[in-house]
Amino acid sequence: MFILNLSKRVAIVFFAMSGAVFANETSVQTPNGVISGNIGVVSKYIYRGGVESDDLAAQGGIEYAHKSGIKVGYWGSTLDYNPAHEDKNFGFENDLYLAYGHEINQNWSYNVQATAYIYHNTNNIVADNGDKRPVTSYDLTASLIYKNLTLLSAVTLADSSASNIGDTYLSAMYSYALPQDFSLNTSIGATAYNSSHDDEVVQTQKDFAFNEARIGVSKHFANTGLVASVDYVIGGEDRSGEDFDDHVVFGLNYNF
Template structure:
C-alpha cells in the first residue's frame, strides 16, 4: 500500500477494537518511483483493528491507465490486506502484513509470444519500528504482470516531529529483483536497483482530521535500468 502521507500506526494495545478510515487526494500517485497516476488521484481507505493487534483493511486509488487494456487511460487499484501489529514496549514494535493488489476491469496480460500472467499481485510485508524509524521488507509471493515471485522491496523511513504539528518525513526504497522467473511478459536487467527517495513535510490540523503534505520524490531506476523522473507531490487527507 502506497501513499504520499505518512501516518503514525494506531496502537493495537488499546482495550477495545477500532474502525478508522481516510479519504484524500494527491497531485500525483507515485509508487516505488514509478508513476501510477500523473494526474490528481483520489484515494481512500478503511481499516478494522482488533484489540489483539490483528487488523484488516482496504485502500484504493484512481489510476491514469488500465493494466489490462492499454487503450484505456483510467483505472482503479484495490488493495486488500490483513496484518498483525505488536507493540513490544514504548519504543519498539513490529508488523507482518499480507496484501492483494487487485485492478478493476483487468484480469491478465498476454505477450506477443502468447504467454499470460495475472495482473493481481500478492506480497508479504515485514516491518520493525523503533520510535519514529521504520525498516521494512516486502516480498512478492507469485508471478504477476509487473513482478516476479521473489522480488524483494526494502525501505527505511523516518519521521521527525516539528513544532506546531508539523512533521519532516523521509524515506528511501530499493528492490532486489528475481530474474530467474523472467519470460516474455517480465524481463529483468538489474539484479538490484535504488527506486526512490523522498523528503517532505506534513501538517496536521488539530481536531479536524485533516493532514496536508508535500513530498519531493527523487526517482531511481526500474528492473530494466530505466530511469524514473523526479516528482513533487502535494496531498490532502481526511482521517476519521
C-alpha cells in the same frame, strides 16, 4: 495506517506515514477494537518511483484493528491507466490486506501484513508469444518500528504482470516532529529483483536497483483530522534499468 504497500504501486506507505501520528484522533472505538480510515487526494500517485497516476488521484481506505493485534483493511486509488488495456486512460486499484501488529515496548513495535493488489476491469496480460501473467499480485510485508523509524521488507508471493515471485522491496522511513504540528518525513527504497522467472511479459536487467528517495513536510490541523503534505520524490531505476523521473507531490488527507 497501512503499510502496503511493490514496484509499480501504492507512495501509500510514505503518504500514510505523514498522517499516521494523528490517524486515531477521530477513529471509532468498538468493544474489541478500533475502526479507522482516511480519504484524500494527491497531485500525483507515485509508488516506489513509478507513476501510477500523473494527474490528481483520489484515494481512501478503512481498517479494523482488533485488540488482539489482528488488522484487516482496504485501500484504493484512482489510476490514469488500466494495466490490461493500453487504450484506456483510467483504472482503479484495490488493495486488501490482513495484518498482525504488536507493541514490544514503548519504543519498539512490529507489523506483518499480507496484501492482494487487485485492479478493476483487468484480468491477464498476454505477450505476443503467448506468455501470460495475471495482473493481480500479492506480497508479504514485515515492518520493524523504532520510535519514528520504520524498516520494511516486502516479498512478492507470486508472478504477476509487474513482478516475479521473490522480488524483495526494502525501505527505511523516518519522521521527525517539528513545531506547530509540522513533521519532516524522509524515506528511501530499493528492490532486489528475481530474474529466474523472466518471460516476455516481465524482463529483468537489474539484480538490485535504487527505486526512490523522498523528503517532505506534512502539517496536521488539530481537531480536524486533516493532514496536508508536500513531498519531493527523487526517482531511481526500475528492473529494466529505465530511469524514474523526479516529482513534487502535494497531498490532502482526512483521517477518521
